[in-house]
Amino acid sequence: MSRLKALAGVTATAVITLVGWSCDANRTAVAPPIGRPLLHYDVFACVPLKMTGGGRIDYPPGSAEKNPPASHEFETFGAHVMGSGQADANGTCLADKGALEWVDHRPEMRLNGSPLNLHATSITFAELATDTDCSEGAVHWGGRLRVQNTGQEELQFEVWDCDNGEPGAGHDGFGIRVWDPIDGIGLYEVTCFDPDLPPAEPSCTLTGGNRQFHPTH
């Protein structure tokens, strides 16, 4: 009987844990749960690589469905990164070069009378994520950017980038977080932490365009 009680206790604990975790995972993407490892983009390799192309994301919610056009709830971007495959003394996987042009068309993100427009000024790191469901390749990369609306500079950012085959719409993914507050907006990110949302959290699903992974540069 005591064994059964113990088993029941363990089972109950497991169930409570699973339910709590699933509720946590189903939360609409805002800030990442602190201390919880991602299901994806947790294991990396420092290898030469390139990711190119651009696209559209309809966030929120960041799924494969486009929001009603009149809502203007969408983002568009062009992004290019070349990873060197070399790590510095701190183990940071260095990028050779890259570019990011990001526009957030949401009315609530307008700044100085224009859509929020972010422009990367330097790409400092790029590493291959080896634990995603992205069939062609996934890259975690980032650097520093400028807010074109105001000229605010040297904001650190990171990207979760995913090529999940062709066509890109409905399959590829892209997510971005700016670590430093944007004047007039605050902390900014377009990320999708729902593990049920393809292709790999925290990247959001593309609703247009394409991400193209290149295993060399």
Add this chain to the structure above:
Amino acid sequence: MKTLNWILVLLWVLPGWLAGQSPNAEAFGVSVRTVTLNQKTPSAVLPADGSVAQTQASDLTVATLVTAQDAFATAAGAADGTQSDAFSSATLGTVSILNGLITADGVVAMASSASGNSNAEGSSLANLVVNGIQVSDPAPNTRLNLAGVGYVVLNEQIATSGGMTVNMIHVVLQQTVLGIKRTTGEIVVGSAASSVN
């Protein structure tokens, strides 16, 4: 023997062709071409070494023909043999063409090409009104006549060699001269083109 010859030719040509695949991408917000006017702005073309190009214009006015806000043009891609890719997009906010004959609250033209696949996914029109009539989600290459002006093609999608061109609003200006309709100009709002050849 003829079949063998063709196979040999193909084997000789194909590797070179594949290695030399080159991407092209171009986008622009507004283009107006008439007898007296030839303007295209903002526009972005994929750089020769790949990467990303973007230009923008906050407020656009082209003669008395077009006004637009928040126009962005973006082109991206890279040459990499069979993994070459090309992407372009043009996005605009409020648009008015021919003194309000055609209006929209948002225009997105998007074209991407890679691995033999090209598509216009991501393209959209918000609150499009043509001659006072709301037009929702027009099918590709929807043509509407504009009495006394010409006609407009909405969500125009044109297959090109290795890719496609998307023109979200393409107005063809016409005049009847001596009983014959002649094209006198054209206006394009929201254009994106991509190809990999």
